[in-house]
Amino acid sequence: MKTLRLERLGWIFMRLSGVVLIALIFTHLTVNLMQDGGVKAIDFAFVAGKLANPFWQWFDTALLWLALIHGTNGMRVVIQDYVLRPRLRKVLLTLLAVSTVTLIVLGTLVIFTLDPCPAGTPADLLPSFCPAV
Amino acid sequence: MVDTAARETRTVIRGTLYRGHEGMWSWVLHRITGIAIYFFLLVHVLDTATVRLDPEIYNTVMGAYKTPLMGLGEAGLVAAIIFHALNGLRIILVDYTKWGTRYQKVMFYVVLALWVVLMAGFLPRHLAHVFAG
Numbered sequence: 001m002k003t004l005r006l007e008r009l010g011w012i013f014m015r016l017s018g019v020v021l022i023a024l025i026f027t028h029l030t031v032n033l034m035q036d037g038g039v040k041a042i043d044f045a046f047v048a049g050k051l052a053n054p055f056w057q058w059f060d061t062a063l064l065w066l067a068l069i070h071g072t073n074g075m076r077v078v079i080q081d082y083v084l085r086p087r088l089r090k091v092l093l094t095l096l097a098v099s100t101v102t103l104i105v106l107g108t109l110v111i112f113t114l115d116p117c118p119a120g121t122p123a124d125l126l127p128s129f130c131p132a133v
Numbered sequence: 134m135v136d137t138a139a140r141e142t143r144t145v146i147r148g149t150l151y152r153g154h155e156g157m158w159s160w161v162l163h164r165i166t167g168i169a170i171y172f173f174l175l176v177h178v179l180d181t182a183t184v185r186l187d188p189e190i191y192n193t194v195m196g197a198y199k200t201p202l203m204g205l206g207e208a209g210l211v212a213a214i215i216f217h218a219l220n221g222l223r224i225i226l227v228d229y230t231k232w233g234t235r236y237q238k239v240m241f242y243v244v245l246a247l248w249v250v251l252m253a254g255f256l257p258r259h260l261a262h263v264f265a266g
Contacts, residue, residue, distance in 0.1 A: 015221075015224075015225050015228070015229075018218075018221045018222075018225070019222075019225070021218075022218045022221070022222070025214060025218070026218070029211060029214070029255075033207070033211070033255075033259060033262075034255065034258055034259075037262055038258065038259055038262030038263070039198055039199055039204065039207060039259070039262055039263065040199055040262050040263070042195050042198070043188075043191070043192045043195055044184060044188035044189075044191045044192055045188075047181070047184050047191070048184070048188075051184075064178065067174055068174065068178070071167070071170065071171040071174055072171075074167045074168075074171065075168070075171050078164065078167075078168060099175065103175065103178045103179075106178065106179075106182055107178050107181070107182065109185075110181065110182045110184065110185045113185065114184060114185055118187070118188065121187075121188050121189075125188045125189065125192065126188065
């Protein structure tokens, strides 16, 4: 009974997060791959410039959490569909859970602790708003 | 070696309502694109996390994404994401509307058509960034 309720919650989550992820990821792709120089324009100055803005901090946090939880739940279903040996199944599911928690914590820390103007870095590598040394 | 009995069983099953038709292929593609996107996501969180280490390290890591080969990989990634997104919407319509099941085949072709349109918008621009920029 309890498992069923949890499965139903996961089923609903996949659909809700899916719709939100479409908006988040299409925006992410437009800003990072379509605008200006596309992938060629992505460097420290670009990322640090974005993450100095609270809007992009929370945007990226939502993207990180939703994408990882959505992807992890999908991979859980795939593992449960194909891996029938109990021990291997348990190992893979544990690995999946550990990597997801690790990446969510790591990613969130990076988003909120990044210094956009680290000392001792040549100005041409930094966002334009960094004070001249 | 497939023995005769197994081959006969397979022949009998093929051509049912589900097997070999749009519903099956949309499921197969949804699963394959989902798994591929998940593994990219793992790598992507890690490569982005190097932005916290040092500007020059991050720029070096990002350099790996700017090669022609990786540029093609990014095109494949976006192709997978767009299909997964559109087919996800199709799944939601099948689940939540009265008419969804009746039109699931038509909607699969709508998904493919929209995929072509969106890729036509993305691909030339991305390839120009990768190969001309």
